[in-house]
Amino acid sequence: MQKTVLLALAFSLTVFPPLPHAADDISKIELPDMGDSSGTLITPEEEQQLGSAFFRSLNSQITINQDPEVQQYIQSVGQKLVTVSDLPGYPFHFFVVLENDINAFAGPGGYVGVNSGLILTTEAESELASVMAHEIAHVTQRHLYRAAEAAGRLSIPTAAAMLAAILLGTQSPQLGQAALVAIQAGSIQFQIDFTRENEEEADRVGMHILSESQFDPRSMPTFFERLQQSTRYYGQNIPEFLRTHPVTASRISDSRGRADQYPYKQYPDSLGYQLIRAKLRVLAGADPSETRKYFEARLNQGTSEQRTVSTYGLGLTALAQQKFAEAEHIFQKLVANFPDQTQYCAALARTALEQNQFARALALYENLSSRFPENEAIKFEYITSLLKTGQAEKARQALFSLSANAHKLPVYYQLLAETYGKLHQSAESHRYFAEYYYAMGQTRDAITQIRLAQKSKGLNFYLSSILSERLNFFLEEDKKAREAH
Template identity: 55%
Template sequence: MPACLGTAALSALLVVSVPATAGEPLNLELPDMGDSTGTLFTPQQEKALGEAFYRNLHNQLQINEDPEVTDYIQALGRKLVEHSDMPGQAFHFFVVNQPVINAFAGPGGYIGVNSGLVLTTESESELASVLGHEIAHITQRHLYDAFQAAGRLSLPTAAAMLAGVLLGAGTGSSQLGQAAVIAASAANQQAQINFTRDNEAEADRVGMKILSSSDFDPRAMPTFFERMQQSTRFATGRSTPEFLLTHPVTMSRIADTRGRAEQYAYKQYPDSFTYQIIRAKLHVQTTRNPQESVSYFTAISDVGTRQQQDVARYGLALALIAQGKIGQGRAMLQELIRLYPEQSQFYNALADAEREAKNYPAALAAYEEALKRFPGNRALGLSYAQTLVRAGKPAEARKRLQEYLLHFPATPEVYELLAQAHSQLGNEAESHRYLAEAYYADGQTRNAILHLKLAQKAPGRDFQTDSAIEERLKEWLEEQREEREK
């Protein structure tokens, strides 16, 4: 969780308004992160910063846009937030397609968890313990002063700087992040270590309370810490999990969380079926060679409970379909649907398989049948619209997507589908307009502006479209100007 290691570094970087000249000592003052009374940064500004931060992440990381994955992590996060100190605050949970074991908290309640961490957890309670820890960092205002300082910068610059520090501290992928950590470390290394320990300890304590109140196993937190620490016994350098680089785990920290966990009565905490299904899906999505997933799920298809074996068969079906073996995967999914008629993921996977095989009539029929059983299901509705676009039915796809947006937030994928549907319909202005929105949501403002300018030149525009394009273009050009000036 880069935020946990880099918070002090981030704060120290952002409170410096004028860079030190060559040879001049850095004057980095660590703020009092417990003070939440500042007025420079309003909730509205933090919300705007969070949205800009999230767009910036899209430009640097591969955010998992799969609606089933997103809906699961959001549902799990919301369940935990309901039992936090700030149940009414907006949070946004998302999965990053990265194999490294890590997670992070950002402004505006944005909490990301890497797919590598999800796959490393051995129980849903372990995953919940990580999210609870990150929620605690936000509810306890550990990042507050950093965001206050960021508020003195332009919105695009502040978002880019926050993303740079978080990603740089966590992965070493950003020169900006490296510079921030090095500068702050040189200024007061011991203070940062103590600061991090204090905040980590509080996040552990509050996170465990959230975990228990949400009916997850409090013992999952020290169990996960112990396993992470054991994984470093023979690890050196780059083989050390990112989780431990950003979350220093000491024996005293494990002992403290273990002692707190033992205060709770022991009982069984079974994993949800959806947790198991999403882990299987992520395994296939994030494994470069489908054969590796085929081998993995084949090896465990007869291990564990009947439900665990069926989840392994689901993962095997997805891997076989990824290999192009549609028939084998289809047969497995049909059997799973027979066994679990209330599990929407199996219906969606079967219809997706027909779409990938370009059996569009069969795919559309499968989606329609599934939507009768699961009306309003976001993943099924979005996949159905995508198949309509591929099948050359843009008018129906546009209608479905417009209905979708009445109930669910737009994502880059939704904007891209709308752009494709309008292009097939010959509405070039609208097509460029939606492509612009897709690029902007992905953090690519320059390309977004380019497509808006192309939309202004496209034929067939009306007054409403022109007004919308002009307003959006003005907004983005102003952002670009502020970023250049800062």
């Protein structure tokens, strides 16, 4: 019974609508009606605060990708879609969850997560874009408003923790139970059941976004259809996600009918999509030997580009297994053949870095940074090489040159903390370690770091004031979090 309730409450704006009983008519599906019921919504600033807190809560419970290349790719695809949406200036943040389950969801403040399992299930870049466009549409069409309104009656930390716990309810019954208690204690009716109209609108708007951003509208029904067909092979052991979020025949039919209204054309995948899928297969793979077999089996299959991607994947697998000579050989050959492909060049530099060949790695990264100055994934790795070679001041300058979007990544604060540590500025180092722990949803550790910073010698008035303000803020956040439990 508890699990059923959790699934009904799940704050997961997934790709598929809930499954009706076999005897029910599909028109009776009760998905969330999230229109503005009273006109009294939380402010945009509060929504952004809730979104940030929600993301921190997720970071504390699930493995969110920190790899700069993966993050740069998913953010670039998301922004390409957002640019042609109804809210091109809305501050969306896209991220990848390193989980093999097939899932995608949107949270408050435009935080959109996509599981690595879903990305690896797609067979075309437009299929991935179709899922992301659908989630963007849920946000731009205000389908989240009623949830935001309900959350607005709670403190930001309480609401964020509750939303994250509900999202993870099917994976962690304990967290899900905590979410139920929070809802009951606050006398909050918190339910996100998209109406069929919401889902149809998200499909329709998402398909328009796909077309305007030069992705294939037909990818949406194609992906739905493949997932529906995959359920046939599970028998009675259908995964929980596919049982509760099936792809119905009517949804496939509706989306295909809309897709057929667009002119047919070819939409080739970007090389970036193929390379990121190879990297995620290594990052999310449980058994490197199985991952190796996967790439080895494809070295002589497909197009020349696909074979090259398999070679790259094999190199990443060798690097993950610390088979440095093999990785070095593979990446040297790739760079020789494709000198302008940043992923191959960065992989070669990363191989040198992981072999503790710091001077060589730095030289490679400096060259890449000069050739591709706008590539922030390269900047992150360049900063690491600077720290390894004792050039902390250069690392600090490079960190402050990163975009505001990079500041949403916990690794940004971790690198800042390490940088100031090497600059022998312990107060600043502890200060940024505090921000790192806070970004990871570990507020008590953040409090410890601030207190350590306050004990540092030579504090000036400005920094002392910042530390006092952050300590009070973290203490209040921790108090509210304790009250929520």
